[in-house]
Amino acid sequence: MAGGLPHPLVIFRELNIALGADPAAAAGSALDPMIYPVPTHVWFTWLAMAILLIAGLMVRRKLTLVPGGLQNFFELVVGGLEDFVVANIGEKGRQFMPILVTIFLFVLTMNYLGLVPGCDAPTANINTNAAMAIFVFLYYNYVGIKTWKAGYIKHFLGPMPALAPLMLVLEIISHLARPLSLTLRLFGNIRGEEIVLVLLFVLAPLYSTLPMYFLFILAKSIQALIFFMLTMIYLKGAVEHAH
Amino acid sequence: MAFFKGDRHREIIDQLSTAGTIGLHLVCSTFVGMAFGWYLDKWLGTKPWLLLVMLIFGIIAGFRNVIHEMQRIQQADKKLDQKINGTGHEDEKNDS
Numbered sequence: 001m002a003g004g005l006p007h008p009l010v011i012f013r014e015l016n017i018a019l020g021a022d023p024a025a026a027a028g029s030a031l032d033p034m035i036y037p038v039p040t041h042v043w044f045t046w047l048a049m050a051i052l053l054i055a056g057l058m059v060r061r062k063l064t065l066v067p068g069g070l071q072n073f074f075e076l077v078v079g080g081l082e083d084f085v086v087a088n089i090g091e092k093g094r095q096f097m098p099i100l101v102t103i104f105l106f107v108l109t110m111n112y113l114g115l116v117p118g119c120d121a122p123t124a125n126i127n128t129n130a131a132m133a134i135f136v137f138l139y140y141n142y143v144g145i146k147t148w149k150a151g152y153i154k155h156f157l158g159p160m161p162a163l164a165p166l167m168l169v170l171e172i173i174s175h176l177a178r179p180l181s182l183t184l185r186l187f188g189n190i191r192g193e194e195i196v197l198v199l200l201f202v203l204a205p206l207y208s209t210l211p212m213y214f215l216f217i218l219a220k221s222i223q224a225l226i227f228f229m230l231t232m233i234y235l236k237g238a239v240e241h242a243h
Numbered sequence: 244m245a246f247f248k249g250d251r252h253r254e255i256i257d258q259l260s261t262a263g264t265i266g267l268h269l270v271c272s273t274f275v276g277m278a279f280g281w282y283l284d285k286w287l288g289t290k291p292w293l294l295l296v297m298l299i300f301g302i303i304a305g306f307r308n309v310i311h312e313m314q315r316i317q318q319a320d321k322k323l324d325q326k327i328n329g330t331g332h333e334d335e336k337n338d339s
Contacts, residue, residue: 084257173276173297173304174268181271185264226260 011118012043041125048109048122077105081228089236096235099139103132104228107186111220114194115213123223124191126183133182136231137175144238155237182230189223258319265312269305276301 019037059071067075081101085093107123114121122128144152156175158167193216200208280297284290 169297169300170304170307173279173301174272174308176279177268177271177275177304177308180275181264181267184271185267222256222260222263225256226263229257229260230264 012038012040015043039125039127040120041122041128044113044120044122045110045128047119048106048113051109052105077101085232088232089239092239093232093236096143096232100228100232100235103136103231104224107132107227108221108224111190111224112217114190114220115216121190121194123186124194126187129183129186130179132186132227133179136182136234137179140231140234140238143235147239152238178230178234182227186223186227189219193219255323258316258323261312261316261319265309268308268312272305272308273298273301276304 016036016038055070055074059074063071078097078101081104082094082097085097085100089096110122110128112121113119114124141152144155148154156168156171157164158171160167197209197212197216200212277294277298279301280294283293283297287293
């Protein structure tokens with residue numbers, strides 16, 4: 001919950017020590033039990049993966065025709081996102097549904113982990129976000145090349161042949177800016193929220209943090225939605241005709 | 244997931260999140276352009292010039308992104324209006 005500020009994340013420190021980290025070795029160095037052998041944000045990423053896997057297995061074990069409980073919730077989320085994707089990309093969008101919903105649920109779970117006392121949002125660390133953003137960048141370019149073969153270059157050349165070299169440079173810059181802005185947006189928002197929570201907790205422990213929790217639940221959902229939506233828009237740009 | 248229920252609600256959230264992405268696109272394009280120029284300069288040894296040229300390209304690319312995003316928002320806005328007010332075409336006829 002503390003967004004990288006000094007805080008007691010006891011469990012994973014002990015786990016790292018059990019895995020062979022030596023707390024007697026210089027604290028604060030690269031051998032700090034907080035980040036060695038497995039950094040904290042990686043532990044929490046694995047925790048998010050475990051939560052999603054267990055939830056998925058629980059839903060799959062008792063699928064019913066009339067959804068109830070957890071199945072109802074997941075059908076609402078996946079159904080809502082599917083409508084959204086199909087409204088934006090069209091029927092072609094259905095093939096990307098698994099990856100898009102995975103991204104949304106994964107980011108959402110990791111964001112919410114930051115609100116659990118004693119836990120830390122993995123997305124408050126820039127490495128997690130960069131990994132996801134680079135994956136999205138590679139994936140939509142892969143989809144574009146698979147769909148258009150060599151014709152994918154037309155997406156970079158713009159409408160007028162005379163301006164093509166200029167547009168190529170501009171498009172390459174704006175395409176490379178996409179993973180950067182994806183990374184920084186998620187990182188900045190989540191990290192900022194965690195720091196605000198800690199500061200408010202210092203000022204007035206319960207009365208100020210409790211209302212902020214509701215605001216941040218909304219903000220974190222919107223951040224997950226933005227990551228999902230931008231991935232969808234990039235995929236749409238890769239699949240569509242160059243104009 | 245309260246904001247997945249109403250169709251109108253969802254579109255407002257959609258627009259809100261699109262608006263939230265504009266600023267960073269502008270800044271990131273500028274920085275990517277500058278980094279491009281910086282490393283090209285290092286590689287080719289043309290100290291300040293490619294940096295300046297690519298920085299300007301980056302700024303242009305950033306503003307192009309903003310224009311594209313604005314167009315997307317305007318289109319979504321039109322769709323939303325049409326959905327709320329029934330068919331938007333009749334209104335336009337009445338105005339003109």
